[in-house]
Amino acid sequence: TVIAIPTPSQLESRAVIDSDAVVGFAETVPSGTVGTVYEAYKPFLKVVNGCVPFPAVDASGNTGGGLSPTGSSNGGCSSSTGQVYVRGGQSGSNYAIMYSWYMPKDEPSTGIGHRHDWEGVIVWLSSATATTADNILAVCPSAHGGWDCSTDGYSLSGTSPLIKYESTWPVDHSMGLTSTVGGKQPMIAWESLPTAA
Numbered sequence: 577t578v579i580a581i582p583t584p585s586q587l588e589s590r591a592v593i594d595s596d597a598v599v600g601f602a603e604t605v606p607s608g609t610v611g612t613v614y615e616a617y618k619p620f621l622k623v624v625n626g627c628v629p630f631p632a633v634d635a636s637g638n639t640g641g642g643l644s645p646t647g648s649s650n651g652g653c654s655s656s657t658g659q660v661y662v663r664g665g666q667s668g669s670n671y672a673i674m675y676s677w678y679m680p681k682d683e684p685s686t687g688i689g690h691r692h693d694w695e696g697v698i699v700w701l702s703s704a705t706a707t708t709a710d711n712i713l714a715v716c717p718s719a720h721g722g723w724d725c726s727t728d729g730y731s732l733s734g735t736s737p738l739i740k741y742e743s744t745w746p747v748d749h750s751m752g753l754t755s756t757v758g759g760k761q762p763m764i765a766w767e768s769l770p771t772a773a
Contacts, residue, residue: 590772595640595680596652600631600659601764609705614662614765616707616735617699619675621660622758624742626749627653627693629660629761632678637772643681645689649743653680658761664704670713671704677741677761684743695751697739698723709735717751724752731755 605611621629626649633639643652664673676696683689700713715737716725730753731738740754 590637592641598631598640604768605765619737620758622740627679629658629677631659642691645683663766671701719750
């Protein structure tokens with residue numbers, strides 16, 4: 577058994593900076609099968625209302641400070657290249673990939689909501705190496721602290737699930753399934769992040 581003990585430099589406090597000042601990472605995934613599988617199932621994200629995704633951390637480990645839930649639901653957060661974070665792992669005989677997005681605030685309407693919103697999608701696969709649509713067992717968007725899994729009610733563009741980010745007033749934003757093709761953000765794999773991040 578190997579136990580990793582963080583060094584003092586890994587534990588040092590980093591800066592909290594304006595969300596629009598965080599410089600995201602270029603698309604970076606492991607070479608080989610893992611990266612190919614991450615790319616194959618990378619979702620399209622349609623932002624129906626609210627903030628678009630922003631990078632949450634930069635290469636130096638600085639994090640975005642988020643936004644207070646004031647003004648319009650996408651006030652101060654309507655434009656960004658964004659970032660999607662990805663990590664995969666085996667669970668029994670199946671393989672799961674979690675794709676995660678960060679939004680600087682979650683605001684259904686003025687004064688309602690909170691600073692920072694992390695949402696995600698888990699794509700369950702029968703094989704950790706196949707990259708075909710029939711390899712998908714379930715698509716599970718995050719919603720209010722849980723996961724709404726569907727084994728057959730999801731739509732794809734190629735092998736990419738179609739996901740939406742939306743608030744139905746007065747409830748906070750969540751991910752859901754859609755038949756509308758949205759956009760894609762640069763993807764950074766957990767194992768490709770620098771130590772400081």
